[in-house]
Amino acid sequence: MKTTSELLLAILASAAHAVPFSHVTPTAVDSRAEVRAAAAASPTVYMCGDSTMALGGGGTGTQGWGVYLPYSLKIPVVNDAKAGRSARSYTNENRFGEVIATIKSGDIVIIEFGHNDGGSLTPTDNGRSDCVGAGNETCTTAAGVIVQTYPTYLTNATELMVAKGAHVIISSPTPDNTCETGTCSYTSPRFTGYGEEVVKTVGSKSSFIDHGTYLANQYAVLGASVVNTYYPNDHTHTSPVAANLVAGVFVKGVLCAGSSNPLYSHIKNSTASVVGTCI
Known part of the structure; x- marks a missing residue:
């Protein structure tokens, strides 16, 4: 049986030989257990999100984009995204709390x-919907549950992460x-603006990537006949x-942000095959 170190090296070696961003489907990487063992020794990327990011995506042959990010980075990636979650439910299930307890x-x-x-x-409250608002508004459900806004949930988590010395990248949702x-047409959802405001509120050691717009621009170049197969x-x-x-x-957005984004120096491959321009 391979040791944890041997498994990690094998995962990183396979990632190094992958063909990034091509129309060849790479092998999905689920290296969470192995990477966690090495996380104490090196900077580590933690991913918090929903099914569009998570291992297994929305099921039935779909996949989340966080599974492929490790192919692009020189440092370990722990994908803690979970299908069906919102900023509210990720908070209430203590998933942010677990990441905060782990990071260094x-x-x-x-x-x-x-x-x-x-x-x-x-x-009916589904346990996921946030209180609508751009600030610190609150709503009360029929059951008497106090619900906060999307910006509040993200600001609270981000500030706690920054307090531990981590850098947080708030990314707009994929369209x-x-x-x-x-x-092909795209209008940014309100969550894009909310994310930008969270970064302005938190300030130092937080960044914003407009992932949604970068992807929509890419889709417009590829056209409907290609995108609909996705x-x-x-x-x-x-x-x-x-x-x-x-x-x-997403990596294109990091490269366009340059050295102001903490991931910039950790990118190990080219995004030349990704059509589009910086925004």
């Missing part, structure tokens, strides 16, 4: 939510299929090939 100074946390944060708290009607089941969850592309577009 110099680590990087990527937070991307939005797909499950909309909806209404009435007449649903922008070409579903046959014509969504085998619904308009939210991507195929493995598309998830690999979504990861590449």
Whole structure:
């Protein structure tokens, strides 16, 4: 049986030989256990999000983009995204708390939510919808539960992470299929602006990547005939090939941000095959 160190080396070696951002589906990487063992010795990336980021995506052959990010980085990646979660439910299930307890100074946390944060708290509360608002508003459900806003949940988590010496990247949510009607179009959801404001509120050691706009721009270049093949089941969850592309577009955003983004110096491969320009 291989030791933890041997398993980690094997995972990193396979990632180094992967063809990034191509239309060849790479092997999904689920290295969480092995990477956690090495995390104490090196800067580590932690990913917090929903099914669009998570291992297994939305199920039935889909995949989350966080599975392919390790192919692009020189440092370990722990994908703690969980399908079906919102900023609210990720908070209430103590998933942010677990990441905060684990991280150390110099680590990087990527937070991307939005797909499950909309909806209404009435007449039935699904446990995921946030209170609508750009500030610190609160709402009360029929059961008497106090619900906070998307910015509040993200600000609280980010400030605690920064206090431990980590750098947090707030990423706008990936869009649903922008070409579903046959014509590609995109309007940023309110969560994009909310994320930008969280970074302004937290300030130092936080950054913003407009992942949604970068991906929408890429989709517009590829066109509807290609993009519609990326969504085998619904308009939210991507195929493995598309998830690999979504990861590449995120890396494109990091490269465009330059040295001001903490991931910039840790990128190990090229994004030359990702069509598009910096925004």
